[in-house]
Amino acid sequence: MGSVEEEEVLGEVEAMEAVYGIDFHLLSSFPLLFHLNLFPRTADDSSQQFVEAIIEIRATPKYPKEPPCVDIVDCKGMDEKRRKHLLHHIQTKAHELCPGFMLVALCEEAVEKLSAMNHPDGDCPLCLLPLVPTNQQSETLPFMKLMSCFHCFHSECIIRWWNYLQKSKETDSAKSENYKKVEEGIGNCPVCRKPFHVKDLEHVLDLVGSHSSQVSLDSDKATDEEELLQSEHEIIRRQKFEVIFNLQKENSGLIEPKKDLVILPGMYLPQPAATPSSTSTQESDEQQEKDIPTVISEKHAGETSNPPSSSRHKNFGARRQRPRSDNHSSSTVRNPRKPVQQQWVRRDNNPNSKQ
Amino acid sequence: MTSSSASSRKNLSKIACNRLQKELVEWQVNPPTGFNHKVSDNLQRWVIEVTGAPGTLYTNETYQLQVDFPENYPMEAPQVIFLNPAPMHPHIYSNGHICLDILYDSWSPAMTVSSICISILSMLSSSTVKQRPEDNDRYVRNCRNGRSPKETRWWFHDDKV
Numbered sequence: 001m002g003s004v005e006e007e008e009v010l011g012e013v014e015a016m017e018a019v020y021g022i023d024f025h026l027l028s029s030f031p032l033l034f035h036l037n038l039f040p041r042t043a044d045d046s047s048q049q050f051v052e053a054i055i056e057i058r059a060t061p062k063y064p065k066e067p068p069c070v071d072i073v074d075c076k077g078m079d080e081k082r083r084k085h086l087l088h089h090i091q092t093k094a095h096e097l098c099p100g101f102m103l104v105a106l107c108e109e110a111v112e113k114l115s116a117m118n119h120p121d122g123d124c125p126l127c128l129l130p131l132v133p134t135n136q137q138s139e140t141l142p143f144m145k146l147m148s149c150f151h152c153f154h155s156e157c158i159i160r161w162w163n164y165l166q167k168s169k170e171t172d173s174a175k176s177e178n179y180k181k182v183e184e185g186i187g188n189c190p191v192c193r194k195p196f197h198v199k200d201l202e203h204v205l206d207l208v209g210s211h212s213s214q215v216s217l218d219s220d221k222a223t224d225e226e227e228l229l230q231s232e233h234e235i236i237r238r239q240k241f242e243v244i245f246n247l248q249k250e251n252s253g254l255i256e257p258k259k260d261l262v263i264l265p266g267m268y269l270p271q272p273a274a275t276p277s278s279t280s281t282q283e284s285d286e287q288q289e290k291d292i293p294t295v296i297s298e299k300h301a302g303e304t305s306n307p308p309s310s311s312r313h314k315n316f317g318a319r320r321q322r323p324r325s326d327n328h329s330s331s332t333v334r335n336p337r338k339p340v341q342q343q344w345v346r347r348d349n350n351p352n353s354k355q
Numbered sequence: 356m357t358s359s360s361a362s363s364r365k366n367l368s369k370i371a372c373n374r375l376q377k378e379l380v381e382w383q384v385n386p387p388t389g390f391n392h393k394v395s396d397n398l399q400r401w402v403i404e405v406t407g408a409p410g411t412l413y414t415n416e417t418y419q420l421q422v423d424f425p426e427n428y429p430m431e432a433p434q435v436i437f438l439n440p441a442p443m444h445p446h447i448y449s450n451g452h453i454c455l456d457i458l459y460d461s462w463s464p465a466m467t468v469s470s471i472c473i474s475i476l477s478m479l480s481s482s483t484v485k486q487r488p489e490d491n492d493r494y495v496r497n498c499r500n501g502r503s504p505k506e507t508r509w510w511f512h513d514d515k516v
């Protein structure tokens with residue numbers, strides 16, 4: 001490499017540092033070798049991040065007449081197939097941009113590709129059903145990812161497993177490794193065994209058994225529903241509704257929204273018996289004024305008093321919905337690829353959005 | 356009949372059934388190399404033929420694996436044993452029990468019949484001697500009343516073979 005070209009490469013390194021900051025790790029200047037942490041463009045909202053990768057770029061002595069060597073050192077949320085797909089794309093781009101100084105352009109291309117791949121992929125490792133059904137008819141079940149490894153599971157599946165481990169721990173005198181870990185509040189990812197903290201699961205714990213989709217896949221659906229209606233969680237659910245319903249009646253149809261937003265398929269609130277009418281008393285008007293600000297403040301910015309049908313789509317897309325710090329270390333997510341189906345209704349339904 | 360083998364007769368849960376049907380379909384589309392499962396109408400017990408990989412001590416030898424699924428599969432591991440005659444291997448007892456951690460303590464519900472099969476074939480392939488485990492006679496004597504390998508407190512010898 002001539003000294004002029006060396007200088008050019010140094011210029012490129014400076015540009016890389018400027019663009020990528022701490023994500024850029026220079027390992028060697030001559031020959032040029034660096035690692036770059038890649039995040040999808042939506043990564044500032046960690047609940048919307050499903051992939052990340054570290055790429056290694058090594059310039060050969062003939063660079064820029066020859067494309068640099070690219071490799072993926074590490075990645076999360078991608079199986080072998082997707083990893084190869086990403087690598088192949090970057091390598092092809094490197095050849096396309098050759099000859100020329102291309103480092104920033106190439107890395108931007110990699111970020112672009114990774115952003116396009118930023119969706120959960122494949123089947124739930126526990127039930128083997130797709131996380132995001134390609135078939136429009138089938139229902140998308142709530143799922144979550146473990147933050148330590150980005151492996152995704154149906155919330156219900158992983159909680160069922162977790163509860164099973166805990167039950168086993170009680171009945172069995174802690175003979176296996178798994179049980180000991182449960183006691184310490186540490187779990188291991190079923191796929192890669194990376195440790196995670198129980199806290200990661202807390203936000204989905206009450207999801208278990210809250211919908212029948214898992215068990216109603218069989219032909220004898222009628223008996224399933226029969227069983228479901230008699231089941232414990234259904235009774236609890238009805239009791240919860242009863243409480244909400246009574247509260248609604250007291251408040252002339254207005255209820256305080258719950259703080260945690262959990263969306264469940266098949267969940268719906270019974271229509272309030274007494275909806276606020278034009279003849280409402282002075283008292284209930286005051287009630288309304290008092291309640292509305294609460295409703296607004298507890299929703300995400302930009303979602304204020306929209307009816308659920310229009311706020312449904314807000315969570316996918318590029319912009320952050322909430323700061324990183326307020327996230328759990330894992331998150332319940334909805335299908336980022338297509339709109340959620342009609343039966344999805346917010347549990348904390350804003351009464352104003354109802355007729 | 357011991358309690359464990361009686362309990363393994365318990366019908367599969369609906370979740371277990373769904374999951375096994377998915378696995379069966381996947382197996383038919385994409386069976387692991389070296390394995391042949393004659394699909395029967397018994398979802399709860401699979402008998403799988405395994406052929407030793409080329410270039411290993413077990414080349415062209417065939418053995419049969421019996422896989423029994425518990426009611427709450429995949430939370431609980433299936434019981435996997437070799438049917439008689441079991442291959443001569445430092446981790447396989449003459450009664451067919453297999454000393455392999457993923458079948459017991461290290462089981463994870465993300466594993467599948469297919470991934471178990473691959474682990475077992477890999478265990479066979481990496482063997483350098485055809486011999487029984489050192490404690491074979493003692494262990495097999497203790498299991499004479501039909502005890503399941505899942506009741507054994509295994510300690511795992513090494514991870515090389």
